[in-house]
Structure formats: C-alpha cells, structure tokens
Amino acid sequence: MKVVLFCGGLGMRMRDGINSGPKPMAMVGERPLLWHVMRYYAHFGHKDFILCLGYGASYVKDFFLNYDETRSNDFVLENGARDLKLFSTDISEWRITFVDTGLNSAIGERLRRARRYIQDEPMFLANYADVLTNAPLPDMVARFAASSAVASLIAVPPQSSHHVVEVGDDGIISQVTPMRDLRQWENGGYFVLRPEIFDYLNEGEDLVEDAIMRRLVPQRRVIAYPYKGYWSPADTVKERAQLDEMYHRGHCPWMIWDPDRSAAAAPPDSVLAGTIADSGEAAPLVALG
Secondary structure (H helix, E strand, O other): OEEEEEOOOOOHHHOOOOOOOOHHHOEEOOEEHHHHHHHHHHHOOOOEEEEEEOOOHHHHHHHHHOOOHHHOOOEEEEOOOOEEEEOOOOOOOOEEEEEEOOOOOOHHHHHHHOHHHOOOOOOEEEEOOOEEEOOOHHHHHHHHHOOOOOEEEEEEOOOOOOEEEEEOOOOOEEEEEEHHHOOOEEEOOOEEEOHHHHHHOOOOOOHHHHHHHHHHHHHOOEEEEEOOOOEEEOOOHHHHHHHHHHHHHOOOOOOOOOOOOOOOOOOOOOOOOOEOOOOOOOOOEEEOO
C-alpha cells in the first residue's frame, strides 16, 4: 500500500535539534524521525511513499537527494577509495513522491492536495511522521480491511504524567487518578484510510477534527486499534532527547527492522477493540488531536 506522510509542520515545541527544518527532520541517532517512520513501513513491505511537504521542504528533499547509505549500512571501500560495495541498502527499493502541500495547510488539506496520487487505491496508510511504535501493522491493516470503516487509527493509553483531580462543590478533592490509569485512549496516529475519506474533507479542513470527529464518528465509520505496547511521540525537545538517548544505548523498540537494537515483539497485552462510536467500553478516546 501507499504511505502518506505529513512532514510539513513547524514543530514549534521542538526547536532545539532540528535547526530550521520541519519536525520530522529532527535527528534520532544518525537519521531523522522521518527515516525511522519510513523504515517501519518498509519493514512490512510498504515502500511507496508520498511526502506531503510544507515548511522546510528543502530539508526533506536535500536529505534524500544526497542520501548516504554508508551511514546505516556496512560496506567495503577498495581501490584507493574509488570503489564502494554496500552489504545492504536502506532505500534502494523505495519510491518517494514529493508533493508541495502548502506552507500552513492543515493535515486534511495536505491530504487533499496529495489526492491524485492515492485516490485510485483501495486503501492507503497515513502518518504524522513524528511518532514511533512497534505496533503490528499487518494486524491493523487486516482488521481495517475486514471492516466497512473509512478510517482506522492506533489508540494508545494517555501519555501524560499528570493527574486527574475530582473536586466537589465544597472544593474538597475526593480522588486523584494518574491519567494513564484512566479507562480511555488517545489518538496515536498510524492511520489506515479508504479514498472515501475525501468525501468527508472540505478545502482547508483538518483530518481528525473535521473529517473523523465531526462526520465519520457519528456515522460509526471509524475503528480503533488499541495498543499498549511501545509508542512514543516526539513533540517536545525532551521527548526527542529521550529517543536519541535510547538510540545511543542500543535500546530501540521501534527499530523492528534491526533485531540487534529492537526490543521483543509486541507484548501480549496488545488489544483489538471495536468502533470508536460504540456505546460499550471498546476504545473510547480521550483525545483525537
């Protein structure tokens, strides 16, 4: 399947470490976040990428136009450094389409501007390009393919370390609950979509707030793939630094293409649950943004 990656955001909460480039170009180890996300999809055989560019588009283009395979692959240099032999490659089988989708476009508008490249596909994958996971993508795709939904997304436990406080009318606190202990879920991205999504998107709109929340959820056309395994955003300087530190320690659960660095397979508490709009207890979302 084709993979649409939104990589034109400003990344204002993560200025350190990315210079003037878009957030997906922040470095984790030797490669940017975007590369890690693309390797995840390529690991499962999805190597046809559509990059929705905006802010800092030149950084993305230059990275691939000047791609250096030797930074992440073993090689032999011979004949006075004139002959190079790679033992493996990262991107030789990739097809990458670079699309200008506007400097300040919402995610939904970026998707609309890439429509001509995906509208004939039975379904396609999409991602914010700044979140890492080891979730079992074939299971997500199979579950979505067996449904009549227009959209699917990973649902993860709330990531905040903050606490929810219940306060009575008298100001007395009756209960304090860590957000991660709530029986709710948060949008973790990693979308699977059908081209029908374009019927629910108008010019300038957002993918989640407008198409999914306002139109598809009330029609029960969105499903969730709740996942309690490894999932990590990189929205802030601290989060990116943590990922970089993990990389240099050799503990990289998201790098499933590299057995020496990745953790074990998805833990047994990975969950499949039902439609977001269900009235039961299947995967209610605390946040869809």
